[in-house]
Amino acid sequence: MLNALTDHLEEVAALILFGIGFSNLLLNRNMIKKIIGFSMMDSAIYLFLASYGYIRGRLAPILPAETPAPSVTQYVNPLPAGLVLTGIVVSVSSTAIMLALTVRLYRRYHTLNIDEIAMRAKEADEA
Amino acid sequence: MKMNDDRIRWLADGSESLDSEMLREYGQPEAEEAPDAFEMPHPRERRYYHLLHTWTHRRGERLMNRMYSVAVVLICVAICALLIATTADMPRFGDAAPLEDDNLSEFYVEEGYRHTGAANIVTGIILDFRGFDTLGESHVLFIALCTVLMLLYLPKKSDPKTMREWLESEADDRRFEPHADLILQQGAVLLVPLVLVFGVYILLNGHLSPGGGFSGGTVLGAGLILYLLAYGFRKTERFFNFRTYRRLTTSALLFYALSKGYIFFTGANGISNGVGTGRFGAILSGGLLLPLSVAVGLVVACTMYVLYTLFRKGDL
Amino acid sequence: MEALNLLLLAFIVICAVAVSVTKDLLTSIIIFMAQSLAMSVVWILLRAPDLAITEAAVGAGITSLLMFITLKKLHAIRIQGKDSDEDE
Numbered sequence: 001m002l003n004a005l006t007d008h009l010e011e012v013a014a015l016i017l018f019g020i021g022f023s024n025l026l027l028n029r030n031m032i033k034k035i036i037g038f039s040m041m042d043s044a045i046y047l048f049l050a051s052y053g054y055i056r057g058r059l060a061p062i063l064p065a066e067t068p069a070p071s072v073t074q075y076v077n078p079l080p081a082g083l084v085l086t087g088i089v090v091s092v093s094s095t096a097i098m099l100a101l102t103v104r105l106y107r108r109y110h111t112l113n114i115d116e117i118a119m120r121a122k123e124a125d126e127a
Numbered sequence: 128m129k130m131n132d133d134r135i136r137w138l139a140d141g142s143e144s145l146d147s148e149m150l151r152e153y154g155q156p157e158a159e160e161a162p163d164a165f166e167m168p169h170p171r172e173r174r175y176y177h178l179l180h181t182w183t184h185r186r187g188e189r190l191m192n193r194m195y196s197v198a199v200v201l202i203c204v205a206i207c208a209l210l211i212a213t214t215a216d217m218p219r220f221g222d223a224a225p226l227e228d229d230n231l232s233e234f235y236v237e238e239g240y241r242h243t244g245a246a247n248i249v250t251g252i253i254l255d256f257r258g259f260d261t262l263g264e265s266h267v268l269f270i271a272l273c274t275v276l277m278l279l280y281l282p283k284k285s286d287p288k289t290m291r292e293w294l295e296s297e298a299d300d301r302r303f304e305p306h307a308d309l310i311l312q313q314g315a316v317l318l319v320p321l322v323l324v325f326g327v328y329i330l331l332n333g334h335l336s337p338g339g340g341f342s343g344g345t346v347l348g349a350g351l352i353l354y355l356l357a358y359g360f361r362k363t364e365r366f367f368n369f370r371t372y373r374r375l376t377t378s379a380l381l382f383y384a385l386s387k388g389y390i391f392f393t394g395a396n397g398i399s400n401g402v403g404t405g406r407f408g409a410i411l412s413g414g415l416l417l418p419l420s421v422a423v424g425l426v427v428a429c430t431m432y433v434l435y436t437l438f439r440k441g442d443l
Numbered sequence: 444m445e446a447l448n449l450l451l452l453a454f455i456v457i458c459a460v461a462v463s464v465t466k467d468l469l470t471s472i473i474i475f476m477a478q479s480l481a482m483s484v485v486w487i488l489l490r491a492p493d494l495a496i497t498e499a500a501v502g503a504g505i506t507s508l509l510m511f512i513t514l515k516k517l518h519a520i521r522i523q524g525k526d527s528d529e530d531e
Contacts, residue, residue: 010220010452011220020203022203023199024459032471061249063248078235082249100437342496342497
């Protein structure tokens with residue numbers, strides 16, 4: 001466990017962030033807090049993924065204009081960065097959809113508490 | 128059946144209506160407190176019943192909530208510990224070991240620039256090698272915006288209910304948005320051109336330096352939103368309305384799909400596509416990377432701006 | 444560099460805890476924004492400048508802005524409801 005902490009600092013931080021986001025998602029009754037927890041889980045996964053692209057003592061994957069003779073031992077792995085860049089922009093759109101649903105639910109039920117919303121929806125179904 | 132209904136109502140309303148139900152069903156509550164309560168039909172059962180229900184509604188619910196929280200925290204800690212224990216088997220952070228037998232990354236770093244002509248390898252990957260994926264992602268943005276549009280759009284002239292909703296939201300906007308705020312406007316005079324120029328720079332220089340369609344598009348969208356915040360809808364409506372959005376987004380997506388399809392078609396059939404990569408490191412290089420990144424940036428910027436206006440007003 | 448990395452990661456985790464502890468929604472959104480900004484510095488340390496630019500514009504800019512506007516909308520609706528009750 002301690003070994004993991006020293007060798008895998010970035011990953012451990014990402015996984016702790018994931019756990020906190022997950023408990024945030026489950027524990028809070030408030031919808032906005034739940035959405036923040038969800039976004040946190042998103043960024044934790046991006047951190048985990050991108051930390052595997054990093055290699056100590058190497059440069060960012062941008063070639064100099066003068067002498068383009070790159071060797072793989074010079075630059076960090078560009079693949080995770082490409083994957084994560086796509087993910088970050090998609091996570092914005094999913095957050096936007098969740099927030100729009102929250103606005104609609106608030107307009108209808110006048111509360112942000114998910115328990116109350118579920119209860120009133122059930123009542124409305126039975127009536 | 129009726130009994131069942133009553134129970135549901137008690138559960139829903141909490142203990143107060145339960146008390147009134149008990150009162151109606153079992154008679155006066157004072158009799159319960161009185162010393163001669165033993166004369167009532169089933170006093171002990173009634174009292175236990177009452178006690179049980181008040182306990183369920185006051186303490187029991189709290190207890191269940193607490194148990195739920197404890198269980199959630201335990202499960203999360205367990206998941207975290209399990210995952211962290213798993214990382215011990217993975218390569219060390221900052222180690223070159225995962226790259227050693229990774230032919231794909233090696234190809235991207237060493238050979239990629241010859242195929243794409245891009246100095247920024249990440250942009251080369253996103254817009255060229257994984258260009259189809261980026262097309263799908265632009266469509267994800269478009270579809271997300273359509274969903275938000277369905278959820279939040281308030282048409283102006285229709286049945287009176289939505290009309291009222293629209294008027295209310297307009298009134299909200301008027302009341303809670305400080306129009307013509309002097310500090311914000313002076314700040315925006317300074318900042319908006321800078322942000323927009325920076326966004327355009329990132330967008331156009333994506334194949335040479337950090338940046339590209341997504342980053343440049345979000346910066347441009349943020350600049351537009353700042354302009355809107357400072358000067359209000361009256362100024363932005365002049366150059367950006369629904370028709371502009373529709374035209375820009377559909378033409379950008381169509382251009383992306385067509386050019387990517389052309390490149391794929393010619394590449395798969397071994398035909399020369401007539402698009403060279405140009406001189407390495409020049410602004411007009413990288414073949415189709417520059418127009419593609421402009422198309423992606425336009426889609427992203429428009430989407431961000433329209434999301435904001437939809438949230439704020441339910442309209443553009 | 445290592446120290447800065449450690450500091451930023453600790454800051455991110457503390458922000459995450461603070462978000463779940465705070466009661467006020469506005470405060471928690473601002474803390475989330477700060478967390479995103481720290482995350483964008485972590486991207487620079489991980490040699491991914493593309494991600495840093497995108498995260499700074501998206502996480503600290505647009506996501507937080509959408510959350511603010513949602514919050515404003517909800518509060519506005521609530522205040523308006525109260526006002527109309529008083530009018531009646």
